[in-house]
Amino acid sequence: MRLFPRALCSAVRAAWRESFPLGGRDVARWFPGHMAKGLKKMQSCLKMVDCIIEVHDARIPLSGRNPVFKEALGLRPHLLVLNKMDLADLREQQKILQHLEGAGWRNVIFTNCVKDENIGQVIPAVTELIRSSCRYHRGENLEYCVMVIGVPNVGKSSLINAIRRLHLRKGKATRVGSMPGVTRAVMSRIQVCERPLVFLLDTPGVLAPRIESVETGLKLALCGTVLDHLVGEETIADYLLYVLNRQRLFQYVQHYGLGGACDDIESVLKRVALKLGKTQKVKVLSGTGNVNVVQPNYTAAAGDFLQAFRRGQLGPVMLDGDTLVTCTETHS
């Protein structure tokens, strides 16, 4: 009896990269700092806000959040929603929560806005936070206003729509899109609940002015918080391949019918491109003049690889696994 399908045999034998080459990459160029305006607008709305929901991607629960949020908006009670839990490997959920608690985050909820998982926990948590806070000058006001913030594309608008769907049985109130930067303005208040009367404010995604490291930049890019072409589809795909192989997550082999796992991105993308028919004609100079040669379209193949990951077709992944190990070592 064979213990592993043939596709995985080579994977088990192979040696995978233990680190990803990070040098020479200019992370500042990937994340254009044009989001300060959005943050200013949010600050100006603070006086009408009782509580803040910060939404982040559950695949990067410990990294990539915008520290400026805490400085600029930290006056109000905070709830951290780790969304896209369907795409995250949450076997170490307790460790994640412990780590967040150590950093001062006691109110954390994991959600899935596509399948409406745990959405029902959000309003009770927010209500509790508001009721136990001083509410500044809003103590007499019976309606609660909550601002929803986060880096781009983490599911802020989806969360608002899901809460509204659950409590009011109403359809979409705010636009959702697979590309970062769909929400551009701090919007008018959206009612999401009748009792208590709760309004949510959708806001544009705001990235940190300085990303803490190149690797954090790559994780944010992999989760789709910045337009792929700014980092380069092939660079992000290479980082994805490194993560999948390092964590022995070989579902991509089966997904693309590759016949074997491999740690060389060029070779993987070539096979993906040929499988999907993503090829292009390129003019090449030969002894007899220019000739058309059919070549794999690496960028298109990389784009497909990234979309498959973001749709969850390559399996759930935890991108902060190394940070969790380091934290556990430090705390013990």
Ligand SMILES: Nc1nc2c(ncn2[C@@H]2O[C@H](COP(=O)(O)OP(=O)(O)OP(=O)(O)O)[C@@H](O)[C@H]2O)c(=O)[nH]1
């Ligand atoms: N798998 C999965 N996808 C989700 C979930 N929530 C949102 N999405 C998808 O993530 C993408 C971004 O969702 P949005 O709600 O537009 O995110 P946003 O944070 O408002 O985005 P910006 O306007 O760019 O700041 C969309 O393609 C959503 O369908 C989730 O829980 N699971």
